[in-house]
Amino acid sequence: DIQLTQSPSFLSASVGDRVTITCRASQGISNYLAWYQQNPGKAPKLLIYAASSLQTGVPSRFSGSASGTEFTLTISSLQPEDFATYYCLQLNSFPWTFGQGTKVEIK
Amino acid sequence: EVQLVESGGGLVQPGGSLRLSCAASGFTFSSYEMSWVRQAPGKGLEWVSYISNSGSAIFYADSVKGRFTISRDNAKESLYLHMSRLRAEDTAVYYCARVDSSSWYMQPDSWGQGSLVTVSS
Numbered sequence: 588d589i590q591l592t593q594s595p596s597f598l599s600a601s602v603g604d605r606v607t608i609t610c611r612a613s614q615g616i617s618n619y620l621a622w623y624q625q626n627p628g629k630a631p632k633l634l635i636y637a638a639s640s641l642q643t644g645v646p647s648r649f650s651g652s653a654s655g656t657e658f659t660l661t662i663s664s665l666q667p668e669d670f671a672t673y674y675c676l677q678l679n680s681f682p683w684t685f686g687q688g689t690k691v692e693i694k
Numbered sequence: 695e696v697q698l699v700e701s702g703g704g705l706v707q708p709g710g711s712l713r714l715s716c717a718a719s720g721f722t723f724s725s726y727e728m729s730w731v732r733q734a735p736g737k738g739l740e741w742v743s744y745i746s747n748s749g750s751a752i753f754y755a756d757s758v759k760g761r762f763t764i765s766r767d768n769a770k771e772s773l774y775l776h777m778s779r780l781r782a783e784d785t786a787v788y789y790c791a792r793v794d795s796s797s798w799y800m801q802p803d804s805w806g807q808g809s810l811v812t813v814s815s
Contacts, residue, residue, distance in 0.1 A: 588756075621801040623739075630789055630805035631731075631739065637799040674739050678801055681753040683729075683741040 589613055589677050593686025599694040604665045608689045610675035612656040619679035622651055622660045625688075626671045634673075635660060665691070696720040696804040698790050703809035710780050714809055716773040716790030724768035727793035729802055730775050732786035740786070743775065744793070758784075780813045787811075 590613040600606050610620065618638035623631035633642045635651035638658055648663045662669055670693055675686040702714040716728070730742040743764040744753045752764055763776040773790050788809050791802035 619799060625739075630807060631802075632805075633801060633803045636794075636801040636803075637797065640797075640799075642803065676739075676741070676801070678799070681744065682755045683744070685739045685741065688738040 588682055589616060589680060589684055591675055591677055591684050591686040593675055593689055595689060596687060597690045597692070599692050600665050601694045602665055602667060604694075606662040606665050606669075606691060608660045608673055608675075608691075610658045610660075610686045612658070612677055612679075615656055616677045616679035618653055619677060620651075620653070620658050621676045621678065622649075623674045623676065624669075624671045625674065631674065696792065698792065698804060698806035700788065700790055700806045700809035703788065703811045705812045705814065706780055707815050708781060708813055710813070711776070711778040712780065712811060714775040714777070714788055714790075714811070716775075716806055718771045718773065718792070721792065723766075723771040727795060727800065728764075728766060728773045729791045729793050730764060730773075731789045731791055731802070731805075732784075733789070733808075734783070734786040737786075742788070745773070777811070780811075782813050785811060785813045 592611045620638045622635040625631045634645050634649050638653040639651040650661045652659045672688050672690045674688050697719045699717045706712050729744045745764045761779045765774045790806045792804040794803040
């Protein structure tokens with residue numbers, strides 16, 4: 588099975604900060620990776636698919652990139668509504684696997 | 695508007711069974727793959743199962759293989775998850791999700807609100 592190592596698990600940031608979250612795959616997954624945002628008690632929301640494609644309706648401050656087996660989600664200028672938990676998901680092969688999650692909290 | 699509404703969750707004893715349903719609307723259900731994802735209380739997301747649009751291709755997480763069965767009824771626009779031999783560690787909110795494969799890539803793009811399953815005596 589493909590393992591995803593997501594880091595950091597927790598980060599504290601301020602409104603306006605640039606934030607980067609990383610997901611490293613245990614083997615090559617091409618660009619079969621998606622990023623999700625989840626608020627407490629709510630369903631996940633798709634932000635990025637195919638490693639770097641922005642889902643329709645998602646603000647452009649969110650971006651994704653890939654380099655080998657390392658994938659990055661960047662929020663260019665953190666907004667109050669962005670304080671949430673973020674997950675990566677690999678869809679290269681079954682079983683699909685999620686990263687452990689990154690909780691972004693207000694500093 | 696895409697809508698996915700789960701139902702069927704509740705309290706069940708260890709070793710028991712339960713069937714979750716997911717009613718879909720707002721899109722052509724028979725054209726989309728579907729998936730179940732769960733989240734234990736205070737924990738991260740865990741993928742559970744996938745079914746192709748025709749039902750011909752099915753995959754499971756190792757943690758549920760042999761105990762859970764995914765199925766769909768395209769005429770009723772519904773997705774199901776039959777869970778048997780339930781364990782305490784199956785306690786979670788279960789989400790159904792539509793899988794978009796309109797591009798070269800596929801990913802869950804719309805989710806239901808979730809249905810809580812609690813396995814306890």
